Amino acid sequence: MTGTRREVPNDPGRKDRILDAALDVIAEWGVHRTTHRKIAERARVPLGSLTYYFDGLDDLLAQAFARLADTMSELYRATLQKAASAQEAEAAVVDLICGPAYATARDMTLIFEMYAYANHNPAVATTTRAWLHRSRGSLALHFPPHVGQALDVLVEGWPMHRTFDRTPPDRALVAATVHAIVTGVPSPSGT
Amino acid sequence: MTGTRREVPNDPGRKDRILDAALDVIAEWGVHRTTHRKIAERARVPLGSLTYYFDGLDDLLAQAFARLADTMSELYRATLQKAASAQEAEAAVVDLICGPAYATARDMTLIFEMYAYANHNPAVATTTRAWLHRSRGSLALHFPPHVGQALDVLVEGWPMHRTFDRTPPDRALVAATVHAIVTGVPSPSGT
DNA sequence: CCCTAGTGTGTACATCAGTACAGTCTTTTC
DNA sequence: GAAAAGACTGTACTGATGTACACACTAGGG
Structure with missing residues (x-):
């Protein structure tokens, strides 16, 4: 008792x-x-x-993906937090896209699996959405919202291409693209 | 006989x-x-x-994904081929990213499945790689290689984000980003 | 009109996967 | 140190899945 x-x-x-x-x-x-x-x-x-x-395999996978998202989000944020100037922030984004720390081959494989699975599992869909917002939040440390949104697309899309392309990342091109977005995308129409 | x-x-x-x-x-x-x-x-x-x-389920899936890639590639190319000027080409890219024809919810779900599966099936990996090159080729109708590569990343990444974000696409932002890349990304360093 | 060869099908089988649960082990309390 | 309560495990079971293959069907040729 x-x-x-x-x-x-x-x-x-x-x-x-x-x-x-x-x-x-x-x-x-x-x-x-x-x-x-x-x-x-x-x-x-x-x-x-x-x-x-x-509570079954779906639950296990959902928690595994949640763990993955957590780890990746931390890394994402840490990379951007180190930057102390606008210039360093751009370099940090290039690092996120080209590695070597973020977006390794294993990471990309897991991310693909997660995205695919998210479309058939509500819990993982929520995890994925949350991850997206955390990425946006980290980018907001240095960039206005619209620019951040466009940059996040780059961070998402470019490693995907690299995964299948097998070509080493062209840092100069990535840097130029990041810079073009940072300097060329205007603030929301309201301004 | x-x-x-x-x-x-x-x-x-x-x-x-x-x-x-x-x-x-x-x-x-x-x-x-x-x-x-x-x-x-x-x-x-x-x-x-x-x-x-x-010849087994793997073979069936591989052929199904090959069919998908074919259909999507055609649509991708057709959209770009309609454009008759640089301005229309930019608009075409925006259409690829924001729809409504390309990158529907069903398309995106299938693409996620394909990418995930490609990492575990050589035949599908080849199909995926081929698709990437066809996209590049279509973009080359209007843009220099470097610009095309960067734009393709957008076409890839943006609909992915939209899939999970649930927000309607912000055409103005997409257009601004496309324009920033077209005008801001320089030619290869050799020039 | 029947025969043949290739097209296509219904079914059966071996395997494997998810899951439940009776039972064992470990830690804590008195 | 023994008893109890909760943490953990080995195993067995049900159902589903990939696949093979003996059989039926269909379309021409003679």
Whole structure:
């Protein structure tokens, strides 16, 4: 009658390890072909664990993608926060597009999977939308809203092309495009 | 001994109907959760047909995505070919980004699925790469290579954002961004 | 009009996946 | 140190899925 006796998990951090393993499996196999068993094996965890911690595979994937979005958002914001001038801000955007930290091949694969999956899972759709807004917010540290919106499109689209193109990123071209947008896109019509 | 006697299928066009049905199923359910049976039902075709015409599900999906890429490429090129001046070319790019013809919600869903799947299927990767090059080629009708590359990123990235944002496209902003790139991105460094 | 060769189909099967749950282990309290 | 309560696991089960293949159908030729 001492109230709840145990509230501490035997293996703390287990949940996160499962989520990381899930992302590994998704990156390697795609969401189609991702199974409880593959994730359990990767995480060195018994199969039963997955149904214990998660409410089915959809829930597990949703939480894994949420974790991914979090990590990427942090990186996105950190990259922009380091910039101390307008010039450095432009350079930061170029870094986001060309890497090497952000938008690695694995990242892009996962992002593709997430976007595809988001169209069939409301929770992941919400996560994705939130991520978009956080990116906008980070860009707002240095750029007016309209410019930020256009730049975010670049950060989104360019690595996608690179993923399939296989050509190394042309930093000069990216920098020129970023600069063209920063200097050439006017403020909202109201001004 | 009359050589091959029959070379005409009993039901010509059946294959294409299956591929169209496959795209419908993918758009509605996602590649994960796409099954032979769902496609067969949608196409009003017996299950055995699918293994008769296609070499497994991967092959079917690959051909379905190839069909999608073809259709989209045609539309992309047609839109740009209509433009008769530099100004009209810019407007055409804005149309590609904002619709209504190109990049509908269904299109975007399918494109996401295709990109995700391409990372796990070499044939679809090739299809995707080819599509990218065809887009570049179409843009080359009006723009120098560097500008075309940057514009293509916009055509790719902007509808993606719109898909999740749910906000109607801001044509003025898109037009301004396109214009900024066309006028602000210099030719290759060699010049 | 029947025969043939190629087109197409219904069904059955082996496999695998998601999930539930009876049972085991671990930690805490007294 | 033992008992209890919650944390965790091994396994079994149901259903669905990809695929093969023996069979039926259709269209020409003689």
